[in-house]
Amino acid sequence: LLGYAPEELTGRPLSQLGILSPGSMDAAMADASRVLSGGHISASVYELRARDGTRRFVEMSGAPIFEGENTVGVVCVARDVTDRMGTERALEHTLSELRQVLGGMIKILGLIVEQRDPYTAGHQRRVANLARAIATEMGVPLGRIGGIRVAGSIHDLGKVSVPAEILSRPGRLTENELKLVQAHAQIGYDLLREVEFPWPVADIVLQHHERLDGSGYPNHLRGQEILLEARILALADVVDAMSSHRPYRPAFTTDEVMEEISRERGALYDPEAVDACLRLFREKGFRLE
Ligand SMILES: [Fe+2]
Structure with a gap:
């Protein structure tokens, strides 16, 4: 030997x-x-x-x-076992390369959307980070958190089909324009269901504007009809959007955002996700960055 x-x-x-x-x-x-x-x-x-x-x-x-x-x-x-170890190492190497490529592609997809919508630069990345933190705080199994991260990073993908001048226009949108913007959830779903992810990424993206009381879109789902992942993402999305400056309004303070999600706890937003989010910001020093 x-x-x-x-x-x-x-x-x-x-x-x-x-x-x-x-x-x-x-x-x-x-x-x-x-x-x-x-x-x-x-x-x-x-x-x-x-x-x-x-x-x-x-x-x-x-x-x-x-x-x-x-x-x-x-x-x-x-x-x-030299041969076996060689194969195992080569597989591990290939796997880590594939993960890198996948991570890179998801990042690029996220950046493409944000180029069209200059007011939301960094929004998807921050939402992905916050959604992951909320899910972790709630004790969601690790295997599902991967899906929340990926879906969070590209949740507004469907905005690639929304005219850029509507996305970047400050001020109120007409009813028709609003419909075009809201179509991004369905368009994102149509694009993403072509990919076989190990998580329900397309459904999470489809449902990220649904609200517990049925007032969301596009399908007016209620309560448990909405995937847990989408309920978490919806909350993270709102927290980041409210915390960001918009041309037609200044950013809300963290306290104001926390008050708002507490007020709508159980009505619009998942109560456990809200509780986890409040703990993160009020007790654990979480910051959007
Ligand atoms: Fe969205």
């Missing part, structure tokens, strides 16, 4: 053989003393250096040999 003749290694202490890579030394020494004092090891993986300097990985299992009460030796079985 390592290219040594047996006599080159026998009779010398493990730590001085030079076959264990530095990263595996401590684990191997700990395993060795465990077996020598009567314990077992199974499937410990060490990185070794062969005589020619190449790296090998072995999976080691071992047990003591007893004579009466005393350990008089150990028996170890080492299995060469």
